Amino acid sequence: MNGKQKSVSETESDSLSRRLTYPVAPLNAPHVQQSWQRCMSAYNLDPAQGWTADVLSSAEFLHISSRSAILLKSAMGEMRRLFKLVQGMGLMVLLADPDATILARCADETHLSVCRRLYLRKGAIWNEAVAGTNGVGTCIKEQCPIFLGQGDHWRFCFSLLASYAVPLFDAQGQLAGALNLAALSGNTTRPYAALVTETLMLSGRRIEEQLFRTRYEGDRILTLGPAEDCSSPLVAINTDGEVTGATHAARSLMGWTDDMIQDHPHLLGELNSEGAVSFEKAEESVIRSALAGCQGNVSATAQSLGVSRATLYRKMKALNISD
DSSP: OOTTOOOHHHHHHHHHHHHHTSOOOTTTHHHHHHHHHIIIIISOOOTTSOOOOOBOOHHHHHHHHHHTHHHHHHHHHHHHHHHHHHGGGTEEEEEEOTTSBEEEEEOOGGGHHHHHHHTOSTTBBOOHHHHOSOHHHHHHHHTSOEEEOTTTSSSGGGTTOEEEEEEEEOTTSOEEEEEEEEESSTTTTGGGHHHHHHHHHHHHHHHHHHHHHHHTTTSEEEESSOOOSSSOOEEEEOTTSBEEEEOHHHHHHHTOOHHHHHTOOBHHHHHHTOOSHHHHHHHHHHHHHHHHHTTTOHHHHHHHHTSOHHHHHHHHHHTTOOO
């Protein structure tokens, strides 16, 4: 070996050492470090090596996009709205499926040439195992929000790429893909990373809600409380007060599985069986949401929740909810 050359493992080790000392947002640091470890140990990727993405043919893209047709239909309006908000910051909007394949893009025309060079285009596959640490691939792998600033991507060829990504969940609480904001200007957006990430999560929750309302059209949609992450705790109930569907956050909060939801549990009965304060707050959110949906009509609300009028009044009194 030439004395001026380093082995791949030495290069990767030096790269990881540099990256571990690079300042990153505290929230993301564990996920990014785990991704770097996978790039080095599991994927054996050389960070100094250039990368050419696999890009699907027209026929292949038509096939995979048809599988995500509902996601595309629900997301495109929100993507355009988000792009208008962030365009002035030099950010583009990307939508990917659960396999990290880019399905759609909203980008300024001045960025199109760089997008082609970096494969930020429809049909390009950004799986973490081949692309290394990146917004779309790592977000899908970790199923959590990701922010990558200058130098946070594994490959050096992405050194000026900044990326924000959040996972998207479908109406059954399963991973549907990822929503990504990408910038080609290094660290210029880092001071606003928390704000950009929060805006992106809000867009992700809006897409999830659209998917959920479309799937359970005709059922009453209630919330179990405020959204605190990438998913809103929404449930769908029928006219008998039985749960017919629940989002990713609602399933996590209640511990529901697909089989449990298929048995159509009564929502208030489920909440009433739990003694934790968080469930009391969830019950209050459900009742307030149902009352609002019925314009304050207690009888109609009780019927929609599948309980008697007397029971609802008792719960309202205990929770200090006025009619």
